[in-house]
Amino acid sequence: MNTDSIWKEESGKCPVFAALEKDIETEVLIIGGGITGLTLATLLNDAGIHSVLAEASHIGNGTTGMSSCHLTTQIDTQYSKVYSDFGEEITAMVARSRAEGIDFIEQLIKNKSINCDFKRVAGYQYADKPEQIADLEAEYRYAGYIDLPVELTDNTDLPIPVIKALKFDNQAVFNAQAFINGLAENLVNSKCQIFENTRVTDIREDRGIFTVTANGTTVRALKVVMATHIPLFFNVLQTLAFPYISYVIAATIEGNTPENLYWDMDEPYHYIRSTEFNGKKYLIVGGADHKVGHEEETSERFKELESYARKKFNVKSVDFKWSAEFYESADGLPFIGESPFSKNLFVATGFAGDGLVYGPLAALIINDLIQGKTNKNYDAYDSTRITIAASMADFFKENIDNVRSFVADKFGNVSEETPDNLEPGQGKILNLNGEKVAVAKDANGEVHAVSPVCTHLKCNVHYNNAEQTWDCPCHGSRFSIDGSVVYGPAVDPLEKKEIVAISENKK
Numbered sequence: 001m002n003t004d005s006i007w008k009e010e011s012g013k014c015p016v017f018a019a020l021e022k023d024i025e026t027e028v029l030i031i032g033g034g035i036t037g038l039t040l041a042t043l044l045n046d047a048g049i050h051s052v053l054a055e056a057s058h059i060g061n062g063t064t065g066m067s068s069c070h071l072t073t074q075i076d077t078q079y080s081k082v083y084s085d086f087g088e089e090i091t092a093m094v095a096r097s098r099a100e101g102i103d104f105i106e107q108l109i110k111n112k113s114i115n116c117d118f119k120r121v122a123g124y125q126y127a128d129k130p131e132q133i134a135d136l137e138a139e140y141r142y143a144g145y146i147d148l149p150v151e152l153t154d155n156t157d158l159p160i161p162v163i164k165a166l167k168f169d170n171q172a173v174f175n176a177q178a179f180i181n182g183l184a185e186n187l188v189n190s191k192c193q194i195f196e197n198t199r200v201t202d203i204r205e206d207r208g209i210f211t212v213t214a215n216g217t218t219v220r221a222l223k224v225v226m227a228t229h230i231p232l233f234f235n236v237l238q239t240l241a242f243p244y245i246s247y248v249i250a251a252t253i254e255g256n257t258p259e260n261l262y263w264d265m266d267e268p269y270h271y272i273r274s275t276e277f278n279g280k281k282y283l284i285v286g287g288a289d290h291k292v293g294h295e296e297e298t299s300e301r302f303k304e305l306e307s308y309a310r311k312k313f314n315v316k317s318v319d320f321k322w323s324a325e326f327y328e329s330a331d332g333l334p335f336i337g338e339s340p341f342s343k344n345l346f347v348a349t350g351f352a353g354d355g356l357v358y359g360p361l362a363a364l365i366i367n368d369l370i371q372g373k374t375n376k377n378y379d380a381y382d383s384t385r386i387t388i389a390a391s392m393a394d395f396f397k398e399n400i401d402n403v404r405s406f407v408a409d410k411f412g413n414v415s416e417e418t419p420d421n422l423e424p425g426q427g428k429i430l431n432l433n434g435e436k437v438a439v440a441k442d443a444n445g446e447v448h449a450v451s452p453v454c455t456h457l458k459c460n461v462h463y464n465n466a467e468q469t470w471d472c473p474c475h476g477s478r479f480s481i482d483g484s485v486v487y488g489p490a491v492d493p494l495e496k497k498e499i500v501a502i503s504e505n506k507k
């Protein structure tokens with residue numbers, strides 16, 4: 001199954017940057033070339049600060065290039081929940097900062113002359129089941145408390161029946177991959193040196209100087225920013241930000257594609273929007289989220305989205321299917337700022353499905369912190385906050401779940417099949433000569449065998465049949481079937497296992 005996003009073709013239009021091959025010194029090292037890293041690199045460059053951006057693969061390799069590219073003031077964690085957990089001031093700060101974030105992106109696109117199909121649209125959160133009305137009305141009420149401009153309506157232009165909807169004006173759509181390509185292009189020959197295929201594998205700090213290892217070279221920096229979606233190595237925030245997968249399809253339909261953004265109130269919710277690609281209009285439908293490593297038959301989620309789309313639209317063909325990971329924070333708001341217990345090491349995580357706005361907001365905040373300035377939105381996202389009441393339920397649920405799956409995987413979850421029985425595209429944890437081995441067969445029938453023990457903190461990986469990857473349920477690390485790292489927080493590959501052991505087992 002091809003699981004490249006509709007925006008992936010754009011990544012071929014990004015300038016190509018060489019890998020780091022010799023030791024280098026810089027003021028700020030940014031790790032990660034997604035929307036957070038590229039926006040921060042742009043801000044630092046505009047402020048005359050020298051930086052190095054190290055990207056493990058290519059610009060847009062992470063979730064930014066696999067998102068659904070809408071920019072909203074509404075958030076996945078409903079405002080009614082944020083209000084009851086954090087109070088009026090912080091909730092208003094979140095709403096106001098998100099509107100400012102969208103304005104900032106729009107302005108940056110103009111200032112840097114980036115062609116990325118940015119367009120202002122309206123957004124509708126809708127109830128299509130009577131039992132959802134009360135929650136929708138509560139959201140309307142809370143939006144009023146924080147002066148977020150919304151309208152309660154039962155009249156939308158959506159070609160599917162809704163009972164009631166909240167209309168948010170001044171939302172936007174764009175092409176996030178084209179946006180970061182444009183930022184990267186503007187950084188060629190600037191004070192920011194970008195290196196692709198440069199995976200950071202170690203960070204040490206001694207008397208205020210960071211020595212970072214990447215590609216066998218070292219980067220010495222005064223400040224380091226982990227713009228890697230989730231902090232690398234062990235970080236306490238990994239116990240407060242939990243990995244989920246979300247799915248998207250793009251389909252051609254009979255009739256007009258909807259103009260605006262729409263999202264329902266199911267749990268997990270679905271969203272609908274449109275885009276144009278190579279002269280064709282596409283309907284985009286997303287959702288069907290679940291926790292990483294908790295489903296093997298992930299391709300079923302695409303079927304679920306297709307059937308959702310077909311119930312509501314006259315679908316002609318589904319031309320793109322893709323999925324990616326995101327991180328839910330324990331209290332519903334992102335963590336942005338200095339890493340807890342570390343000075344001059346910065347993090348930005350827990351964006352949920354709202355990171356195309358939170359990423360640039362994180363860049364604005366971290367840019368200010370690096371320059372010793374205060375940021376008026378910092379209090380809402382302070383990475384060192386302790387919110388026991390708001391975090392406790394999810395903290396215990398998610399971390400107990402990790403312990404449970406750690407124990408279950410160490411003592412069970414092993415298939416008695418042999419590699420020969422695997423179909424191309426299938427992967428299983430097999431018992432080979434008394435040892436657990438993660439075995440997968442690629443499309444050409446070649447068998448790949450690796451250790452199932454995640455190199456981050458030793459949970460066991462699970463197979464993801466849509467992406468044909470090994471995914472770790474604990475903190476979301478993803479590995480290809482040959483063991484190489486696709487996403488962190490892990491930085492080292494899964495240990496390869498001898499194919500001889502497999503042949504021995506077959507005898």
Ligand SMILES: Cc1cc2nc3c(=O)[nH]c(=O)nc-3n(C[C@H](O)[C@H](O)[C@H](O)COP(=O)(O)OP(=O)(O)OC[C@H]3O[C@@H](n4cnc5c(N)ncnc54)[C@H](O)[C@@H]3O)c2cc1C
Binds near residue numbers: 032326487488
């Ligand atoms: C399916 C889906 C749809 C979404 N749609 C939307 C949307 O419409 N609107 C919205 O606001 N949000 C959306 N989100 C969320 C949003 O896309 C993300 O929050 C955002 O893209 C995160 O950006 P980032 O730059 O922080 O991380 P990423 O884009 O993941 O970038 C991190 C980068 O770090 C690199 N990296 C990792 N480890 C290392 C290492 N050791 N060394 C060097 N580099 C490393 C990776 O290769 C990657 O390129 C969506 C999420 C999903 C899953």
Ligand code: FES
Binds near residue numbers: 472
């Ligand atoms: S990602 Fe942390 S143990 Fe695997």
